[in-house]
Amino acid sequence: MSISGVIGFFVVVAIIFIILVLLVSCIKIVPQAYAFVVERLGAYQGTWSTGIHFKVPFIDRVARRVNLKEQVVDFPPQPVITKDNVTMQIDTVVYFQITDPKLYAYGVENPIMAIENLSATTLRNIIGDLELDETLTSRETINTKMRASLDIATDPWGIKVNRVELKNIMPPAAIQDAMEKQMKAERERREAILIAEGQKKSTILVAEGKKEAAILDAQAEKEAAILRAEAEKEKMIREAEGKAKAIETVQKANADGIRFIKEAGADEAVLTLKSLEALKNLADGQATKIVVPSDLQGLAGLATSLKEILSDKK
DSSP states (O other), X not given: XXXXXXXXXXXXXXXXXXXXXXXXXXXXXXXXXXXXXXXXXXXXXXXXXXXXXXXXXXXXXXXXXXXXSOEEEEOOOEEEEOTTSXXXXXXXXXXXEESOHHHHHHHOSOHHHHHHHHHHHHHHHHHTTSOHHHHHHOHHHHHHHXXXXXXXXXXXXXXXXEEEEEEEEEOOHHHHHHHHHHHXXXXXXXXXXXXXXXXXXXXXXXXXXXXXXXXXXXXXXXXXXXHHHHHHHHHHHHHHHHHXXXXXXXXXXXXXXXXXXXXXXXXXXXXHHHHHHHHHHHHTSSOSOOXXXXXXXXXXXXXXXXXXXXXXXX
């Protein structure tokens, strides 16, 4: 093979290699959650979604690879002034997602910088209508207002703002010190209130306990008095019943004695004898004076007659 033939062979091989390289470079694979913005001769030609695509060499080109996933941008602190002229530093975090790759590619030169500047101006406008205390306690309101404003402003850029969060609110050092002192005083006040309430409840509980104890003591004393009265009543009833029983027994015995005397048929003699026995009992007593009846002689005679009668019966 001649030299010209060898050179021609290598030229053909080089041309084939170049053609293969061009063909391979014209094959594009778009991964998931991405989109390619394609231009043809400098003009927008189309947007490629996920999958395999082919472009015309030297005519078509991929102008921008667009990430369709939700993205997070943390912007540095921005100086803002409140309605009561307090300057503070606030940094924001923006969550956004690209919804239209064409608008994102051609809508604004630097979308991230545009969102940062837009968030700074929007934040200043919102904070300028609030006082310091409202700013510190209205995070959710500020976040909602900023999200709505940024979402409307970035819509022509093919960007949707999903959330906006105030990351840090940094007042001046003097105000922070005053706030810390105020918080300390508030905590001390709450502690004093809790202690006072605890003491109050403790005093009330002690008083209620004493009251209940006094009530229980009074009830116990009342019940004891009732029991003592019932016992005394029972005792008196039993004593009265005993005396009544004794009287009844004595009377019954006397009645039986009289009945026996009457049945014996010696009423006057027995009565006289009983009288003499009564005199005997009087004589045996401790009395210093004895009254003798005037008919003592008759009684003596009667006693002699009674003695004779008894002797005859024997």
